[in-house]
Amino acid sequence: MLIKTILIETRSSFSCHAITNQIEGIIENCKQSDGIACVSTMHTTTALIVNEMEERLILDLEKWLKELAPPLQGYKHDDLHLRDNIPQDEPKNAHSHMQALLLGNDVNLPFVDGRLRLGEYQDVILVELDGPRKRSVSISIH
Numbered sequence: 001m002l003i004k005t006i007l008i009e010t011r012s013s014f015s016c017h018a019i020t021n022q023i024e025g026i027i028e029n030c031k032q033s034d035g036i037a038c039v040s041t042m043h044t045t046t047a048l049i050v051n052e053m054e055e056r057l058i059l060d061l062e063k064w065l066k067e068l069a070p071p072l073q074g075y076k077h078d079d080l081h082l083r084d085n086i087p088q089d090e091p092k093n094a095h096s097h098m099q100a101l102l103l104g105n106d107v108n109l110p111f112v113d114g115r116l117r118l119g120e121y122q123d124v125i126l127v128e129l130d131g132p133r134k135r136s137v138s139i140s141i142h
């Protein structure tokens with residue numbers, strides 16, 4: 001088993017980042033031709049999806065998530081004055097946590113001959129829901 005981490009610096013509150021090439025780079029360097037790549041975000045306000053990295057679809061995703069879990073809707077997590085031991089700069093970000101729960105935080109991907117088994121239009125995408133921030137994604141090769 002091999003475990004690596006990739007780092008992504010996001011630049012806005014919502015953004016999508018194709019990480020397929022970085023995952024395949026790790027697979028190439030592991031000298032294992034077939035297996036499973038277990039990919040997991042290390043944050044509660046990001047998500048991982050496999051989908052098409054198409055501009056209008058990404059805009060639709062953002063709109064859909066805001067409809068399902070809109071910001072500032074009276075979430076208890078946003079009652080910062082009631083929470084213990086939080087940083088001074090803690091944002092009201094309950095909606096980001098809720099959106100991440102809708103999408104999920106990991107994907108397991110088979111690879112054959114050193115290449116991920118993805119469809120023609122599929123990418124592995126890190127979805128930033130509470131940026132901008134520095135984000136880490138763990139890749140475990142089995």
